[in-house]
Amino acid sequence: MLKKLHWHKIADSRDEIHFPENGLMEIDVVGKKICLTLHKAQLYACTAKCPHAGGSMSGGYVDAVGNIVCPLHRYKFSIQNGRNTSGEGYYLKTFPLEERADGIFVGFEENNLFGWLK
Template identity: 50%
Template sequence: MSKKLEWHLLALHPNELNFNEENLAEIKIGGRHLCIARFHERLFACAAKCPHAAAPLAGGYVNVQGDIVCPVHRYKFNLETGRNTTGEGYFLKTYPVEEREDGWYVGIERDNWFGF
């Protein structure tokens, strides 16, 4: 069974987002706190906090491989899959991002009690 996504307008243009010097921004959208990363002219969305120690990922950076790096323990996560690339076994929740004619959107799963 596929998950139902609700698409939320992230920005009309990426320059509207308040990126820090590491091209990371923390936002609240669709009832979720997300970290938005800009890497090679693409936008990625993931949970705002590291799954290991809940550090704010917007305080980290994106390395040359495209992994977001936690600012506290330097755990690394693939921005597309959420997989922990440094081997600790954690998984970072990621969200799809789409560029459309009228802006950039992020897909967030609907909260359903019974999966309907």
């Protein structure tokens, strides 16, 4: 079953997003805090808080193999799907991004029952 997404524009183009490759930047999208990152010329988005202890992911980085690393305890999460790669069993929520002719958009699931994005 496909999840219905609501798409929200976050920038007119990549030129508006200023952060170093493999760094993370926190932004607010319709009241939800998320982090953006650029890794190997591809944009990615994830929730702004680590699922382990609530650390701010914007202080972390993306390692050479494509793991988002939390700055608090160095837990690692796959940039592709948010799965914990350092063995602790946590899951970092990731969001789809689309680059369109009229801008860059992030997709949020229609029903967010658990409030994980704030």
